[in-house]
Amino acid sequence: AQTVTQSQPEMSVQEAETVTLSCTYDTSENNYYLFWYKQPPSRQMILVIRQEAYKQQNATENRFSVNFQKAAKSFSLKISDSQLGDTAMYFCAFGVNNDMRFGAGTRLTVKP
Amino acid sequence: DAGITQSPRYKITETGRQVTLMCHQTWSHSYMFWYRQDLGHGLRLIYYSAAADITDKGEVPDGYVVSRSKTENFPLTLESATRSQTSVYFCASSESPGTRYETQYFGPGTRLLVL
Numbered sequence: 001a002q003t004v005t006q007s008q009p010e011m012s013v014q015e016a017e018t019v020t021l022s023c024t025y026d027t028s029e030n031n032y033y034l035f036w037y038k039q040p041p042s043r044q045m046i047l048v049i050r051q052e053a054y055k056q057q058n059a060t061e062n063r064f065s066v067n068f069q070k071a072a073k074s075f076s077l078k079i080s081d082s083q084l085g086d087t088a089m090y091f092c093a094f095g096v097n098n099d100m101r102f103g104a105g106t107r108l109t110v111k112p
Numbered sequence: 113d114a115g116i117t118q119s120p121r122y123k124i125t126e127t128g129r130q131v132t133l134m135c136h137q138t139w140s141h142s143y144m145f146w147y148r149q150d151l152g153h154g155l156r157l158i159y160y161s162a163a164a165d166i167t168d169k170g171e172v173p174d175g176y177v178v179s180r181s182k183t184e185n186f187p188l189t190l191e192s193a194t195r196s197q198t199s200v201y202f203c204a205s206s207e208s209p210g211t212r213y214e215t216q217y218f219g220p221g222t223r224l225l226v227l
Binding site (some may be wrong): 004036037042043044045046047050058091093095099100101103104105 | 145147152153154155156157169170171200202204215216218220221
């Protein structure tokens with residue numbers, strides 16, 4: 001079975017600084033997808049970024065980028081120039097064959 | 113464009129009662145999903161549906177029933193609610209052509225409290 005581990009329950013960062021959230025996963029599959037979702041206090045799940053395992057190039061979306069290490073089964077999220085609106089729970093997720101597994105989440109607080 | 117909606121947003125019920133949570137999407141996505149979110153567990157997949165009249169179990173299906181008679185609707189029923197089913201329930205949908213896995217888009221969630 002696929003598992004996703006987020007080892008940092010809580011993190012904080014000063015506004016305008018950079019923070020990296022960690023995620024590791026375990027799978028025997030070769031083709032899969034990885035996601036980072038953001039859940040602000042409103043509870044809405046918002047896709048931040050996605051990565052296809054067959055692509056070697058790391059995905060980027062504006063201030064958000066990932067460091068995908070397939071051999072190490074690691075998928076970290078880097079947030080640059082952190083903003084107060086980035087305060088949220090962040091979930092790493094692994095998807096294959098319509099089965100999506102989520103990590104327990106990292107609560108990120110951006111401090112002014 | 114309404115996207116994906118859930119109703120009710122909040123529900124309080126008693127142990128043993130039947131409860132149905134509704135999910136509706138306007139994108140004509142093929143796939144729909146139900147998750148529950150509990151502290152310390154992230155989201156866990158309950159059931160999913162690849163198309164109308166096609167459903168399959170996820171990670172935690174026990175105590176739940178789903179149906180999908182129409183592409184746009186995917187109700188989740190708790191036939192006899194238990195306290196352990198107190199949770200926040202999220203519905204999601206995605207388009208998954210061929211074997212490519214597509215991004216899931218989530219509804220706003222339903223908070224269910226079972227007394």
